[in-house]
Amino acid sequence: MNTFEFFNQHFGKHLVEQQGKPHEAVARALIASHMLASGRRSRLSSGWAIVKPRMATMQLKLATPSINYDERTRTQAFLFELEHWIQTPTLFMVFDKKPLSVTDLFLTVDLRAVRICTPVGVQTFDYTQQSTELSPQYHRLLFRERCKNAS
Amino acid sequence: MEKLTITATLATPFVTGGGYMTFDAILAGTLFDQIGDVDEAHAAIPIQCTEGLYHASAAFFKPLDYSSIDFVANLRANHSLDPSLIAKKPDGKTIHKAIGMKRRRDFGAVMNTYSLICANSITCCDEGDRSQIENLVAPIYFIGTRRASGFGEVSSWEIEEGVSDGLTGSDKKPLRPIPEAAFTGDKTSLRADTGWRPAYWHPADRSICYVSELLL
Numbered sequence: 001m002n003t004f005e006f007f008n009q010h011f012g013k014h015l016v017e018q019q020g021k022p023h024e025a026v027a028r029a030l031i032a033s034h035m036l037a038s039g040r041r042s043r044l045s046s047g048w049a050i051v052k053p054r055m056a057t058m059q060l061k062l063a064t065p066s067i068n069y070d071e072r073t074r075t076q077a078f079l080f081e082l083e084h085w086i087q088t089p090t091l092f093m094v095f096d097k098k099p100l101s102v103t104d105l106f107l108t109v110d111l112r113a114v115r116i117c118t119p120v121g122v123q124t125f126d127y128t129q130q131s132t133e134l135s136p137q138y139h140r141l142l143f144r145e146r147c148k149n150a151s
Numbered sequence: 152m153e154k155l156t157i158t159a160t161l162a163t164p165f166v167t168g169g170g171y172m173t174f175d176a177i178l179a180g181t182l183f184d185q186i187g188d189v190d191e192a193h194a195a196i197p198i199q200c201t202e203g204l205y206h207a208s209a210a211f212f213k214p215l216d217y218s219s220i221d222f223v224a225n226l227r228a229n230h231s232l233d234p235s236l237i238a239k240k241p242d243g244k245t246i247h248k249a250i251g252m253k254r255r256r257d258f259g260a261v262m263n264t265y266s267l268i269c270a271n272s273i274t275c276c277d278e279g280d281r282s283q284i285e286n287l288v289a290p291i292y293f294i295g296t297r298r299a300s301g302f303g304e305v306s307s308w309e310i311e312e313g314v315s316d317g318l319t320g321s322d323k324k325p326l327r328p329i330p331e332a333a334f335t336g337d338k339t340s341l342r343a344d345t346g347w348r349p350a351y352w353h354p355a356d357r358s359i360c361y362v363s364e365l366l367l
Binding site for chain 2: 002003004016021022023028031032089102103106107108109110112113115
């Protein structure tokens, strides 16, 4: 399974035409503007997306009905997914003003190597371990949220 | 082809931008410098290859110290930037945004952070042609990235008879990234989405693999 084929098959095909090599179609989906539910157009420039086989969920409300929309925060959505991990390849994406780069897209297939794809690079960490001061930002955020929920 | 253990003794710490630094990648880089063609360079790697998977392990080392190091690269867009390198609009024809004087000021110094590893040596296992490998590693004086800054200096190479095929260790754990379909070892090993064949940096050469450790 290649990350870009996975992205296109379960998410990208709802956003752009599938022409050229898989990673080229992914790049188009990440930089192109898309029709929002509000009728305006926008890039994927805020919120988050979680892509699993046959199910893509995101925060930014697009016009396409083929994607699920969810208003939870990034941390809440990622934490729920990781706490209910079912051993299936998953793509965790964070969107911001700076477009997400195709080179920073990685699938997560193991809780010991969770990969959060952000516009400033991919963050990799072992979710089964406690975070430390040196851990990536999302490891620290998710661990803090887990502790809060447990108490 | 014979099983080999290759050890590079290091004179300076080495720098990586991530990845497993497999031995076939080290040879592919050297061959590309000589040949100048990516596909020919990969085809000339003197290591056993099974359906694109080279029998060469990642670089293993005992770190004396781990830290990070920053380098500043200066980007000057107003020199002679090739328009083909600038992102296009979705129609594939027009440039996404023309670079005016205001935007040119956005280009400039960019800081990149890398991992800096201090180790006495690195070791790789592989299954390959000993004499060709000896010839290829002899002129490699630096490994890793930021070589021109003096990092990753190799003081000597040692090639000796090995016991591993470069794919799995005696504990059946992977010694390098191996795609799921090709892996016959311990299936409880760590899995990750990573490059498994040269060119390791290219998105098309990535797949879900069994990997040796969390080194991504």
